[in-house]
Structure formats: C-alpha cells, structure tokens
Amino acid sequence: MVSISGHLSTEPQTLNKPKTLEIKNMFDSIRAHVALHPCFWLFMAVFVIQIVIVFVTCGLPLSPSLQQISPAPAAGDCNSGExxxxxxxxxxxxxxxxxxxxxxxxxxxxxxxxxxxxxxxxxxxxxxxxxxxxxxxxxxxxxxxxxxxxxxxxxxxxxxxxxxxxxxxxxxxxxxxxxxxxxxxxxxxxxxxxxxxxxxxxxxxxxxxxxxxxxxxxxxxxxxxxxxxxxxxxxxxxxxxxxxxxxxxxxxxxxxxxxxxxxxxxxxxxxGFHPRSDDDVSQWQEFVRNRNRTSLYCFVGMARGDIKNDFRGLLLSECANESDSCRAVGCSETRCSIGYSESLEAFLSSDFCLQPRGDSYTRRSTFDCMVAGSIPVFFWNRTAYNQYEWFLPVEPESYSVYIDHYDVRNGTSIKGVLERYSREEVRRMRERVIEYIPKFVYAKPSExxxxxxxxxxxxxxxxxxxxxxxxxxxxxxx
Structure with a gap:
C-alpha cells in the first residue's frame, strides 16, 4: 500500500518532511486512488475480509466432544435427512x-x-x-x-x-x-x-x-x-x-x-459378536461357512416346569431321544448365554437350530443361532417372520424351516422333517443366513x-x- 501511494503521490518526498504532513499526504493519495478506481478497491476490501475470516475460524479450537461425535457428512450421504x-x-x-x-x-x-x-x-x-x-x-x-x-x-x-x-x-x-x-x-x-x-x-x-x-x-x-x-x-x-x-x-x-x-x-x-471392521465380518462369514457341522440339529434352552405341557421341555425330550442327530444344551445344567462355550459350540456344530418361542414369542437365541451360520427352525410365525421385516429375507423358506407347534405335539418328527432337505438345499439355506449376518450384528466402532x-x-x-x-x-x- 505504501509503495502504491508513494508512486502516485504528487508531493516531492524529502527525508526531512514532518511526520504529520507525510501521513496527511499518504491519505490524500489513497483517497485520490479510490476515487479513480473504486472497483479495484472494493475487490481488495472483500479479499482482505475473506482472508481475515479464514484465519480467525481456523484458529478457533472446536469442542472436543463435537470433534468426536459429530462427523461432517459427505456430500450426498444424507439425502434422506438429518x-x-x-x-x-x-x-x-x-x-x-x-x-x-x-x-x-x-x-x-x-x-x-x-x-x-x-x-x-x-x-x-x-x-x-x-x-x-x-x-x-x-x-x-x-x-x-x-x-x-x-x-x-x-x-x-x-x-x-x-x-x-x-x-x-x-x-x-x-x-x-x-x-x-x-x-x-x-x-x-x-x-x-x-x-x-x-x-x-x-x-x-x-x-x-x-x-x-x-x-x-x-x-x-x-x-x-x-x-x-x-x-x-x-x-x-x-x-x-x-x-x-x-x-x-x-x-x-x-x-x-x-x-x-x-x-x-x-x-x-x-x-456377542461385535465386528471391528468389514474384514471381521467377511472372516467370520468364511469361518461359519466352512465349519464342519457334525449334528443335524440342536436345541439350546430350558424346560419350564411351571408351564403345563411346556413346549421347550418337549423339544429337549425329542433331542435326547435323537442324540445321534440332535445336540442339546439344557440351560438348567449350564449357562446358555452366547458368552459361554456350550451354546456357541452347539450352534456352530449343527445344520439346524430349534427356535421355539421363549418367555415371550421371540428369543435372543434366534440371532445367536444365525450368527453362527445355523439354519433356524421356527414353530410360531411371530418368533421371527412377523417381527424383523427390515432385517430378514422376504422369503422365509430361503433361510429357515417352519414346523407348526401343533404338528409337533401331534407326533410330527422334527428329525424326519429336517432329514428331507438335501445337502444342496441345506447349503443354499445356510448361505442365505450367512449373507444376512451383517444385518444381525451391532458393530463395535461408534462410527x-x-x-x-x-x-x-x-x-x-x-x-x-x-x-x-x-x-x-x-x-x-x-
């Protein structure tokens, strides 16, 4: 700015000139230049203001909490709203x-x-x-x-x-x-x-x-x-x-x-499975896909002695009678949480897992079973089909077996029904379950x-x- 004003000034510059007069001449020169070139100075003013804004905002620290929990969405990522x-x-x-x-x-x-x-x-x-x-x-x-x-x-x-x-x-x-x-x-x-x-x-x-x-x-x-x-x-x-x-x-x-x-x-x-990355998911899918399953089916649950004709008790009895094909984990003898080895081993080792209603129509075991790559067998529609439409395949028969609980009470053999599925049919159904595993789990990273x-x-x-x-x-x- 000084060089511009010095160049345009009509006053001869001398080293001995008083400072007040020098400053006055400088402002006179600037005023004259502004009058002659208003557009140039308007541009310069806007440019300087933008630079000041950038430096000020970049220098302000953000709240640590906002840095951690409010990631800026990428363009187009939030088309459905915020x-x-x-x-x-x-x-x-x-x-x-x-x-x-x-x-x-x-x-x-x-x-x-x-x-x-x-x-x-x-x-x-x-x-x-x-x-x-x-x-x-x-x-x-x-x-x-x-x-x-x-x-x-x-x-x-x-x-x-x-x-x-x-x-x-x-x-x-x-x-x-x-x-x-x-x-x-x-x-x-x-x-x-x-x-x-x-x-x-x-x-x-x-x-x-x-x-x-x-x-x-x-x-x-x-x-x-x-x-x-x-x-x-x-x-x-x-x-x-x-x-x-x-x-x-x-x-x-x-x-x-x-x-x-x-x-x-x-x-x-x-x-219990909370993948840390996409790689965790794909490795787990491959693990359950290649797992050697030695049992046709399994049941993890506990009989309810306070309920007359308890259906879970019936399943445990059938499983015990078909021990060459069925693996039973009775929860009265062992802990049934997926955090315990008995439950997970049963699901990983079986083609099918029996999923009756729990204390209500649904039970967590349904998802423990499918995460392990086992094919669920349902006895009530409300256990899964009418519950989780956003998360399960549209075609129930593509990933599960349905046997009405009344039929089981009237003598239908669960083993007989499951043995009618060919190895290729079992493979296709298991593959469908494995495909949907990501929709059953909650990832570990907060993002x-x-x-x-x-x-x-x-x-x-x-x-x-x-x-x-x-x-x-x-x-x-x-």
Missing amino acids: VYVYDLPAMFNKELTDNCNDSDPYNWRCQAVSNDGFGRRATELAGILPENLAPAWYKTNQFSSEILFHNRMLSHKCRTLDPESATAFYIPFYAGLAVGKYLWIQNHTMRDRDCEMLLRWVQDQPFWKRSNGWDHFITLGRIIWDFRRLNNPELGWGSSFVNMPAMTNVTRFTIERAPSEYLDVGVPYPT GLESIRDAFDVAIDGVFKRFKGQRQIENMYN
Whole structure:
C-alpha cells in the first residue's frame, strides 16, 4: 500500500518532511486512488475480509466432544435427512446407568450397561473362535440395545446439532432400565413415573410441538409388552409407556414388537459378536461357512416346569431321544448365554437350530443361532417372520424351516422333517443366513463399519425412509 501511494503521490518526498504532513499526504493519495478506481478497491476490501475470516475460524479450537461425535457428512450421504439427538436430563439415561445397582432379582441391569452396552470380553470362547476374531466377542446382555443405539447415534454421519435442519429426532431415554427395576415390584406408579416425566419434558420442546412426535423415534431395550400394560394396572405386567397419549405417533425400535403395530419396529437382539471392521465380518462369514457341522440339529434352552405341557421341555425330550442327530444344551445344567462355550459350540456344530418361542414369542437365541451360520427352525410365525421385516429375507423358506407347534405335539418328527432337505438345499439355506449376518450384528466402532451396513445402519436407514415417506404424503395434502 505504501509503495502504491508513494508512486502516485504528487508531493516531492524529502527525508526531512514532518511526520504529520507525510501521513496527511499518504491519505490524500489513497483517497485520490479510490476515487479513480473504486472497483479495484472494493475487490481488495472483500479479499482482505475473506482472508481475515479464514484465519480467525481456523484458529478457533472446536469442542472436543463435537470433534468426536459429530462427523461432517459427505456430500450426498444424507439425502434422506438429518437427525437431531435430544440432550436429555441425566436422570433419563446417564444416571440410570451410573446407578444400575442390579436392583432386580435377575441382576441384568448392570450387565446391560457395562462397557457401553457391549459387556465384558468373552474370554471363555478363545478356544472356539479364530484367534484374530476372539477380541470381537463380548458377553453382551440381551437388553442393552438402548445404550448401543444411543452411542451410535452420537457419532452418526447424519447427526445435526441444529434442530432446525433435522428431519428426525432421537429420544435417548433408557426406558428399559427405568421400567426394568420395578417390573418385579407390584407398584405401577413407579413403573410409569420416569416415562411420564420424560414425555412431559419432550412435549415442552418446540420441535415436538411442530409435528406432535411423528418425526421422533426411540429405542426400547426390552420387549414391547414390558411397556404396554393393559387392563387393571394393579395386576398387569410392565409399564403403560407406549399406551400414553404422547406416544401415539412415536416410532420405537424394540427387540419384540406387537403384531400389526406400525409404530413398533422389531430390531435384532444384541448378540456377542461385535465386528471391528468389514474384514471381521467377511472372516467370520468364511469361518461359519466352512465349519464342519457334525449334528443335524440342536436345541439350546430350558424346560419350564411351571408351564403345563411346556413346549421347550418337549423339544429337549425329542433331542435326547435323537442324540445321534440332535445336540442339546439344557440351560438348567449350564449357562446358555452366547458368552459361554456350550451354546456357541452347539450352534456352530449343527445344520439346524430349534427356535421355539421363549418367555415371550421371540428369543435372543434366534440371532445367536444365525450368527453362527445355523439354519433356524421356527414353530410360531411371530418368533421371527412377523417381527424383523427390515432385517430378514422376504422369503422365509430361503433361510429357515417352519414346523407348526401343533404338528409337533401331534407326533410330527422334527428329525424326519429336517432329514428331507438335501445337502444342496441345506447349503443354499445356510448361505442365505450367512449373507444376512451383517444385518444381525451391532458393530463395535461408534462410527460403524467401513462399507458394510450392520443392524444399527439398517434400522436408521429404515426410519429415515419412513419419515421421508410420511413427509411426502403430508405434502400431497397441503
């Protein structure tokens, strides 16, 4: 700038000139140049401002939490919209994990929250698994999905910190933990208390009021019946959470859904396998594909002596009578969690695995079985076919066998049915199961896998698609 003004100045420059006069002459020269070339100076002003902005913004440190959990989406990655995760008061999630205290008689709550929902490493499986895949296996509790989903949501590529730009809103309330500690206490008021307070808080948010909750979703870590108390509240099981008026429009992920309930989305039970990379998935698929299976079928479960004509007891009896073809793991004698070797070995060593209903229509064992590459045999449609449409093949016969439980009670031989499948048919069905393994598992990295879509990704993609369709329908009538 000085050289330009010096060149254009009409005043002779002398070293002895007073400083005030020199400065005055410089500004006179600049004013004259601005008057003669206004466009040039406008360009220079804009250019300098841009440089200042770049230097200032690059020099500002970002919040560490935002750096870790708010990755910028790549262009085109979020065409279906962005999701805003509510920052709930700690009493609705963090305090429930910090104060788990195993206050229920089955001691599941602290297990469910440990290690960000993954549980401790399943070191007992070291002799069964390929050495390089053993670190990807954990003793994950079947009720941990609330924690798993919340942690993944915080790192989702389409998460936005600006609710104005969001097309979906996630409510990270740990309802399963809140309700679960009172399930075995006959006090319906306590079972509903946290749920009612949560809904009051959410209904005060402006973005809830904008849609009345239809673009909101939540994960329920237990089966839907634990949140759908009916009839006499003093006698009924569970909470009335999903029957509360404010839940009328909210989509909920749950490990067991109610039949024909559009807002319930069945998601896979968490299993013990949490791949760290795409390579973990492909290596595991190859391992179960080439596994030498020495049994035609297996059953992992426990008879219920308090239930008359218990079907699981019937299966254990049949398995014992067909011990040359069936491998039984009775859970009254051994622990049945997938974190224990007996269960996993049974699934890995059998072509088929029997999957009756559990205490409810579904059971985690269904996914433990399929992750091990075994073909499930169902006896009730509601155990899988009407539960997990987003995660299972459309054609049930392509990956599973169905034998009605009434037929089994009336003498149909399970072994006889399974022996009718040729080796080629078994191979094709197993290959279909193996193909779908990524959709049954929850990846270990908080940002997910490199290119493979796991159960979390399938669920979130589905809810984005659902909300986008709802907006399109709404726009048609507005």
